[in-house]
Amino acid sequence: MKQRKNLKSLSNAEIVNLFEQLCIEQYDAMEGDEQARVNRLVWRIHDLEMELKSRPGDQRYELMRLFGHPNMQVRLSAAEANLAVDYASARREIQAIKDSQWFPQAGHAGMTLYFLDTGESKPT
Amino acid sequence: MLPKQSLPQSGRPRPLSARALACHIAGERMMAAFARFQAFAEKAGFNPDQPRVPAGNPDGGQWTGSDGSAQDGRSAIGGNGGPPLDPEEPPKQPPKEKTSRVKAAKALAKRIAQQLLRRAGPIGALITAIELAENHSQMHSVRSYQDAPKTLSELQQNAGKRRPGYEDHHIVEQGAGQHEGFSRSQIDGPDNVVSVPQYKHHEITGWYNKPNKNFGMQTPRNYLRGKDWSEHVRVGHEAMRTFKVLK
Numbered sequence: 495m496k497q498r499k500n501l502k503s504l505s506n507a508e509i510v511n512l513f514e515q516l517c518i519e520q521y522d523a524m525e526g527d528e529q530a531r532v533n534r535l536v537w538r539i540h541d542l543e544m545e546l547k548s549r550p551g552d553q554r555y556e557l558m559r560l561f562g563h564p565n566m567q568v569r570l571s572a573a574e575a576n577l578a579v580d581y582a583s584a585r586r587e588i589q590a591i592k593d594s595q596w597f598p599q600a601g602h603a604g605m606t607l608y609f610l611d612t613g614e615s616k617p618t
Numbered sequence: 619m620l621p622k623q624s625l626p627q628s629g630r631p632r633p634l635s636a637r638a639l640a641c642h643i644a645g646e647r648m649m650a651a652f653a654r655f656q657a658f659a660e661k662a663g664f665n666p667d668q669p670r671v672p673a674g675n676p677d678g679g680q681w682t683g684s685d686g687s688a689q690d691g692r693s694a695i696g697g698n699g700g701p702p703l704d705p706e707e708p709p710k711q712p713p714k715e716k717t718s719r720v721k722a723a724k725a726l727a728k729r730i731a732q733q734l735l736r737r738a739g740p741i742g743a744l745i746t747a748i749e750l751a752e753n754h755s756q757m758h759s760v761r762s763y764q765d766a767p768k769t770l771s772e773l774q775q776n777a778g779k780r781r782p783g784y785e786d787h788h789i790v791e792q793g794a795g796q797h798e799g800f801s802r803s804q805i806d807g808p809d810n811v812v813s814v815p816q817y818k819h820h821e822i823t824g825w826y827n828k829p830n831k832n833f834g835m836q837t838p839r840n841y842l843r844g845k846d847w848s849e850h851v852r853v854g855h856e857a858m859r860t861f862k863v864l865k
Contacts, residue, residue, distance in 0.1 A: 526721050527820055529827050536829045574831050595735055597728065597861060598821035604860035605825060606832055615832035 501545040506556045513542045514560060514568050521567035524598060543575045554579050561587045566599040574606060577617035584617075585610070723756030724817055727763035734764065758783030762815035767865045770855075776813035785819045787812050789854035790847065791826065794839055800847060810851075814863045822857050 501509065516539050523531040546553040558580065560572035573587035591603040609615035726749050762783035777786050789810050790800065804810065814822070826839045833841040838857075842850055858864035 524824060525724055526717055527824065529824065532824070532828055537835075540829070540831075540835060592860075595862070596732065597818075598824055601821055601857070601861040602825055602828075605838075605857060608856055608860065609832045 501541065504545075506546065506549070506553055509542050509546055510556050510559065513539060513557060513571070514563070514565075516542070517568040517571045518565050520571075521565055521599075524567070539571055546575075552579060558583065566591060566594070566596050570599045570603055573603075577610075581617065720756060723760050724763075726756075727760040727817055730760065731764060759816040763817045765815050765863075767859070767862050769865050770812070773812035773814060773858075773864065774808055777808070777811040779813060781813065783816055784813045785816050787814045787819050787822065787858075789858070790850040791839065791854075794842060794850065797843055798845070798847075798850070804847070812858070812863075814858070818861055818863050822861050822863070825857060825861075 504512070516535050520532055520535040520539065523535060543554060543557070546556060554575050557572040557575050560568050561583070563569045563572070569587060570591050573584045573591065576584040576587075585607070588603045588606055592600050592607060594600055606615065610617075729749075758781075760783075776784065788805060789812060790805060792805055796805070827837055829835045829837055830841070838853065842853060855864060
């Protein structure tokens, strides 16, 4: 909550930088099977995404500059954040992550595609 | 197993080129070398759980006896089983060391998988072999991570065998199953328990436990709560397929 309040004062560029940094931390936590840390980071990253979404015109497209990032978790989180903004581009990025077979992100990407295709997941 | 043809993005099959074939053979040779190394270590009586001298000591990393004495006797007076010459160092937070060892081994397992995917040449294989030797305590898990996806019956057949590098995985999760009121015999039944590579097991479990945008930030485990057995099985099978455990 505290973080959410402070996010208002950040520029889009600062949010994108923080998003990138937290995703890299999440990648590291996943490698170490630190589930509690992973989940805390997931929520912090989600807050950043929601902050961009709340800005006039939905500014989540700013995260698209992270497509193709060398860290697979940064790519995946940025792509998933953009499914409701630019479905085709985001889906292409998620498909590329799945095809890379760089796990576990490739697995998470594959499951996202599966649930999109079954209609159980609807991007918002 | 050697694929007869590769599938380009267009979906139209084309024959394997000579180069692709050579690369594939290199990959197979790397895996064979991997298996030989593992067999050699096992034959030599290698036990990854045997205690070792903590890092930071002059003998750091060397095997010790189960009582903590050095195997080659160098730290004992005259090697006659007397008291150690130097006072014992306090333990150096073994859990943390173990975490970083596992982390390094997982990174290596992934790199090997990527090398096999890219059909890396002999130099890549050599570097990998050196790194593998450095991570021998996790060797079984690094090796099992390279397994090709298997059929459901193959995975089921090996459940309960406690093979090194593998863990039993409940397709319908144990805890989740109890929430739904599924019977213990269903949960532990032969259809529901499969033997999967250890690191793959961690990856699948990690997916189940992580808040997921697809389910309004619920974890998949919570999303499945209240759903029937067949729904749990459907998602469980899909997860195993997507994480390349199940064919």
